[in-house]
Amino acid sequence: MSRRAEQSVDDLVGRAREGEARAVARLISLVEDESPLLREVMAALVPHAGNAQVIGITGSPGVGKSTSTNALVTELRKQEKRVGVLAVDPSSPFSGGALLGDRVRMQDHALDRDVYIRSMASRGHLGGLAWATPQALRVLDAAGCDVIIIETVGVGQSEVEIAGLADTTVVLLAPGMGDGIQAAKAGILEVGDIYVINKADRDGADQVRRDLRGMIALGERPDGAWKPRIIKTVAHTGEGVDEVVAELHRHRDHLESTGEMQRRRTRRARDEIEAIAVTTLRAKWGDLHGYDGLDALAEAVVAGDKDPYAAADELVGTVSG
């Protein structure tokens, strides 16, 4: 990279660290656009990252994730924490639409310098969520966020995937949504560090709690392991949200004192390295479509001179070489 580009990346990182929202936005855009500056940006962030507690919020559509995120931000701001929110839509190539509603539900914090809210769509990326989200997390972390909340929009595999990115996973359930069955199906009973029964102002919250408690109790946990608590909240009034925040802090202390934080982060970094490496390889593969050697290999397979595995090995040798 040219000297000028280097200076501007350093400058951007410096301004992001001072809490300038525009600089943070620009850095995340460089991630989303897979900018040629990305490697440089990531290298510049290294000395500043590693402090933030990353919290994943998962749960069925409409369970109250955005409302709860908004309430959590309010509570964390009372403690003067700098907070980042990443709303990730893994299925849509657009950052508008459904995410617009989330913005509205989080608008309490629109003018707060110490709250950074960003919507991200990750479908355009080869590595999807696994690739782009950790890089955006690094930006927010380096920008000085004490806590980063990731909310996924939409359903499916992504809910469990997001748990892989978080230090602490909060699973939201609510009465009247058939959540008991959904929870078991999505495997979120294994990933929850904190369970929240939201919409506790509605009938049936205690029943959901009983069902959930029964299901959690079924899982074996070794001595000294974290025992997830179940907390009832009413997200739009903020009731119970202080308890959730207290539990978030307690979980962070637990992760740090047991070495589990280090283990989770190492596992996450492994996934991240793998996703980047695979993406890099795939990009090289793309270039190989125009590679004459591939035609020659294909002809050899058709002629019966080579089996496809041997041909593929030869090709992989070329790609990695």
Ligand SMILES: Nc1nc2c(ncn2[C@@H]2O[C@H](COP(=O)(O)OP(=O)(O)OP(=O)(O)O)[C@@H](O)[C@H]2O)c(=O)[nH]1
């Ligand atoms: N009665 C009641 N309604 C709530 C509560 N929390 C959220 N809601 C309402 O439930 C609806 C969905 O809330 P959201 O926060 O958008 O839910 P979400 O999980 O983010 O939804 P998606 O992002 O679409 O998956 C909204 O109309 C909220 O006002 C609550 O504690 N009690």
Ligand SMILES: [Mg+2]
């Ligand atoms: Mg939402």
